[in-house]
Amino acid sequence: MNRTRLDETLADLDADGYLLDASQEDANQLYLSGFTGPDPFLTLYADGEVHALVSGLEYGRAKTEATADTVERHADYGYEYGGREDRNDMYAAFVRDKGVESVAMPPRAPVGTADAMRERGVDVAVDGDDLLREVRAVKTDEEVDAIREAQRANEAAMRAAEELLASAAVAGEGASTGGEPADGDLTPGTLLLADGEPLTSERVAEEIEVTLLRHGCALDETIVAGGAQAADPHDRGSGPLRANEAIIVDIFPRSKATRYNADMTRTFCVGEPPAALREWYDLTERALDAALDAVEPGATGGDVHAAACEVYEEAGEPTFRTDPETETGFIHSTGHGIGLDVHESPRLASGGGELEPGHVITVEPGLYDPDVGGVRIEDLVVVTEDGHENLSEYPISFEL
Amino acid sequence: MNRTRLDETLADLDADGYLLDASQEDANQLYLSGFTGPDPFLTLYADGEVHALVSGLEYGRAKTEATADTVERHADYGYEYGGREDRNDMYAAFVRDKGVESVAMPPRAPVGTADAMRERGVDVAVDGDDLLREVRAVKTDEEVDAIREAQRANEAAMRAAEELLASAAVAGEGASTGGEPADGDLTPGTLLLADGEPLTSERVAEEIEVTLLRHGCALDETIVAGGAQAADPHDRGSGPLRANEAIIVDIFPRSKATRYNADMTRTFCVGEPPAALREWYDLTERALDAALDAVEPGATGGDVHAAACEVYEEAGEPTFRTDPETETGFIHSTGHGIGLDVHESPRLASGGGELEPGHVITVEPGLYDPDVGGVRIEDLVVVTEDGHENLSEYPISFEL
Numbered sequence: 001m002n003r004t005r006l007d008e009t010l011a012d013l014d015a016d017g018y019l020l021d022a023s024q025e026d027a028n029q030l031y032l033s034g035f036t037g038p039d040p041f042l043t044l045y046a047d048g049e050v051h052a053l054v055s056g057l058e059y060g061r062a063k064t065e066a067t068a069d070t071v072e073r074h075a076d077y078g079y080e081y082g083g084r085e086d087r088n089d090m091y092a093a094f095v096r097d098k099g100v101e102s103v104a105m106p107p108r109a110p111v112g113t114a115d116a117m118r119e120r121g122v123d124v125a126v127d128g129d130d131l132l133r134e135v136r137a138v139k140t141d142e143e144v145d146a147i148r149e150a151q152r153a154n155e156a157a158m159r160a161a162e163e164l165l166a167s168a169a170v171a172g173e174g175a176s177t178g179g180e181p182a183d184g185d186l187t188p189g190t191l192l193l194a195d196g197e198p199l200t201s202e203r204v205a206e207e208i209e210v211t212l213l214r215h216g217c218a219l220d221e222t223i224v225a226g227g228a229q230a231a232d233p234h235d236r237g238s239g240p241l242r243a244n245e246a247i248i249v250d251i252f253p254r255s256k257a258t259r260y261n262a263d264m265t266r267t268f269c270v271g272e273p274p275a276a277l278r279e280w281y282d283l284t285e286r287a288l289d290a291a292l293d294a295v296e297p298g299a300t301g302g303d304v305h306a307a308a309c310e311v312y313e314e315a316g317e318p319t320f321r322t323d324p325e326t327e328t329g330f331i332h333s334t335g336h337g338i339g340l341d342v343h344e345s346p347r348l349a350s351g352g353g354e355l356e357p358g359h360v361i362t363v364e365p366g367l368y369d370p371d372v373g374g375v376r377i378e379d380l381v382v383v384t385e386d387g388h389e390n391l392s393e394y395p396i397s398f399e400l
Numbered sequence: 401m402n403r404t405r406l407d408e409t410l411a412d413l414d415a416d417g418y419l420l421d422a423s424q425e426d427a428n429q430l431y432l433s434g435f436t437g438p439d440p441f442l443t444l445y446a447d448g449e450v451h452a453l454v455s456g457l458e459y460g461r462a463k464t465e466a467t468a469d470t471v472e473r474h475a476d477y478g479y480e481y482g483g484r485e486d487r488n489d490m491y492a493a494f495v496r497d498k499g500v501e502s503v504a505m506p507p508r509a510p511v512g513t514a515d516a517m518r519e520r521g522v523d524v525a526v527d528g529d530d531l532l533r534e535v536r537a538v539k540t541d542e543e544v545d546a547i548r549e550a551q552r553a554n555e556a557a558m559r560a561a562e563e564l565l566a567s568a569a570v571a572g573e574g575a576s577t578g579g580e581p582a583d584g585d586l587t588p589g590t591l592l593l594a595d596g597e598p599l600t601s602e603r604v605a606e607e608i609e610v611t612l613l614r615h616g617c618a619l620d621e622t623i624v625a626g627g628a629q630a631a632d633p634h635d636r637g638s639g640p641l642r643a644n645e646a647i648i649v650d651i652f653p654r655s656k657a658t659r660y661n662a663d664m665t666r667t668f669c670v671g672e673p674p675a676a677l678r679e680w681y682d683l684t685e686r687a688l689d690a691a692l693d694a695v696e697p698g699a700t701g702g703d704v705h706a707a708a709c710e711v712y713e714e715a716g717e718p719t720f721r722t723d724p725e726t727e728t729g730f731i732h733s734t735g736h737g738i739g740l741d742v743h744e745s746p747r748l749a750s751g752g753g754e755l756e757p758g759h760v761i762t763v764e765p766g767l768y769d770p771d772v773g774g775v776r777i778e779d780l781v782v783v784t785e786d787g788h789e790n791l792s793e794y795p796i797s798f799e800l
Contacts, residue, residue: 025425038621038634040508057634057732080724084507084528107484107512108440112526114511126512128484209613213606218620221438234438234457324480332457 001031001067002140002358009135010045015125017046017100018132021091021113027340028106028132030259034067040110042091043068046098053077053094088116095122106130137337137345138358143260144382147338147360148391150255150262151380153215155394158266160211161204161224161249165268166400168192168199170243192241192270201225201237208251217253223265224249230267230374233332233366243271246281246373248366252342261342263362264392265378270400280367280375281398287311287365288377288396291334291348295363295381295388301352305334308365317367321350328369335362338380359383360391401431401467402540402758407448409535415525417446418532419495419503421513427740428506428532430659434467440510442491443468446498453477453494488516495522506530537737537745538758543660544782547738547760548791550655550662551780553615555794558666560611561604561624561649565668566800568592568599570643592641592670601625601637608651617653623665624649630667630774633732633766643671646681646773648766652742661742663762664792665778670800680767680775681798687711687765688777688796691734691748695763695781695788701752705734708765717767721750728769735762738780759783760791 010018020043022029024036033043033052041062042053052068059073072094074080079090091113095103102123105114107130114124139147171191192199201224208222225237226247241247250265267281287308294307309319309330318329333349338360346353348361355361361383366376379392410418420443422429424436433443433452441462442453452468459473472494474480479490491513495503502523505514507530514524539547571591592599601624608622625637626647641647650665667684669677687708694707709719709730718729733749738760746753748761755761761783766776779792 108510110508111505111511111514112507115526126515210610213609
């Protein structure tokens with residue numbers, strides 16, 4: 001945690017303190033308390049100090065693990081397991097004990113707690129700017145190292161996926177039976193086979209996830225989407241994969257030890273891609289390079305997004321800049337910050353703010369059209385004093 | 401989803417509608433919308449209908465997947481990606497469009513959205529009872545089947561863990577070198593070895609998690625805690641495991657397909673357990689049986705908890721009933737509901753409410769003391785019309 005940045009940012013608060021009520025699942029909570037509590041607990045920043053309040057069951061672990069300056073337990077406020085009102089009384093007593101009469105809470109803090117504080121005379125303002133998120137956006141060297149390490153695990157998983165795809169047999173090849181490309185089909189390639197069975201998105205995702213586990217990472221979801229599925233950036237992919245079409249593999253693991261995330265996308269094609277896909281791939285590689293070239297302190301997230309958009313627009317592909325309603329072309333932002341959350345500040349999109357050294361961001365242009373498929377290439381970089389360092393070492397290549 | 405129960409429960413609302421602003425990570429949202437949106441979106445229950453509002457990027461998938469009666473997209477309210485105020489204006493317009501002037505929101509709904517609705521003249525009350533959680537507590541047959549299926553994957557993972565432990569070598573056994581039990585050590589057993597290396601909690605957890613992935617489950621954490629670590633019910637366990645001490649294995653996977661959770665705990669001992677541990681194990685098995693016997697419609701969660709406590713108290717072990725401050729003995733509740741959340745209603749604890757057919761609950765008594773270790777045995781059951789059905793088929797045995 002960058003304590004100076006935290007103190008400077010929260011110094012401007014129009015409140016006595018900054019209050020969180022969340023579990024470790026909330027990145028702000030994990031960052032401010034330094035504690036992996038599975039159930040929601042309170043953390044209060046006031047007068048330059050961080051105070052945590054946890055249940056008796058968590059107290060021993062929290063005393064050891066939390067980076068908060070003080071850790072108290074429910075019993076310190078005379079609370080035993082009881083009703084909601086007792087719990088809220090305890091919360092208000094904890095806040096008042098720190099000399100705090102007014103707090104700011106992040107926009108997604110629980111309304112139940114906010115209203116309960118208000119009923120007990122503690123002013124609650126919503127911090128619409130989510131200031132802690134902005135503090136989190138600029139990483140320390142230690143945080144960058146944690147993300148770098150997660151990216152190494154990510155690369156091992158990508159390698160496992162690529163090898164599984166590369167080793168797949170193509171149905172009908174060298175055999176008398178087998179599928180023929182169907183005319184007018186959106187996914188005209190023949191089936192990929194592994195061990196004589198159709199190779200599915202699910203099978204590739206399983207290989208990725210097992211590899212991540214073996215490398216100390218957890219994850220919720222992985223995208224392995226081929227053909228028309230790849231044309232929907234949020235489709236996780238399912239069912240048989242085919243030759244001669246684009247297969248998007250997007251992996252975003254979280255290190256179990258540090259809880260920092262990594263993120264990487266590659267697009268593969270087993271066999272010969274149609275000319276349109278080949279062109280899209282080359283264009284997307286150029287968009288990636290142009291966007292990466294634009295990443296430096298003082299440039300804005302908007303500048304980086306514009307650099308990617310320009311490559312696509314010059315080639316006649318639609319973007320949200322040329323057509324806000326388009327459902328094909330470059331239909332998402334160029335990237336996002338990453339850290340304890342997979343998606344955090346800053347945004348590489350129109351209106352995205354100024355980049356600072358320590359920002360860790362994805363750069364991930366892509367093109368989408370159900371009639372062609374989808375292509376996305378995503379690297380992970382950290383903004384440095386004089387440009388950026390690319391944290392991704394995985395090669396960029398299309399045909400397997 | 402039990403639509404009748406939903407309608408009946410929300411009919412008593414003192415508001416025109418029930419509003420959620422959450423992603424799929426929120427069980428209420430997943431339940432009411434039936435949509436696995438990765439980013440927060442709105443769902444409104446009003447006049448017996450469920451309405452979802454999602455971004456353009458999610459719209460296609462939401463139309464297909466969501467069980468909501470209507471699905472709209474941001475563009476339907478003229479919203480393009482913009483600032484927070486524009487977004488809140490859209491949210492208010494969506495709510496008003498359904499003829500709703502007042503909403504209830506669950507206690508952990510975001511205060512930013514609640515306050516924004518209030519500023520726009522929509523009354524917001526906090527539903528302190530979290531009524532949707534209560535609706536979710538009673539499962540349909542389909543939901544019970546989803547949990548049962550996740551428990552089968554859980555059992556495969558428990559088997560993998562048990563086999564790994566059972567096949568471990570004990571350091572020094574049959575060899576001239578090796579550790580001797582240290583006098584006065586909290587974990588006096590000699591090291592367990594796998595492939596010549598100390599067998600660690602992390603290694604066993606990895607085996608469990610890989611097995612779960614191979615069975616279509618995801619998971620965040622697993623508890624494999626031996627010796628003194630097993631005496632802290634929230635300790636996930638780390639480092640070398642030893643012979644002649646209790647090793648608690650607690651697995652709670654989530655099916656990727658259905659998103660329903662399962663939960664099971666077994667306690668193992670490689671080699672001969674000390675007499676005190678053996679006694680604890682037998683006692684805990686009796687506490688489990690007593691608690692299971694008490695599970696039937698009309699009994700309360702408090703009754704089931706009391707049945708487990710009585711077994712322990714008669715044997716002279718402390719519980720929260722005999723000593724609310726105790727840090728050893730039976731120091732947690734007897735169980736909890738499970739479904740889309742790992743922990744949900746009802747509670748098997750003092751004050752826990754009446755059990756109903758369709759409640760799926762864990763029953764998990766245990767004993768803890770850093771000087772002895774920890775023992776916990778956990779089954780998963782569904783309350784039926786005339787008692788309960790045990791959804792766990794895994795044997796209960798201690799010594800490996």
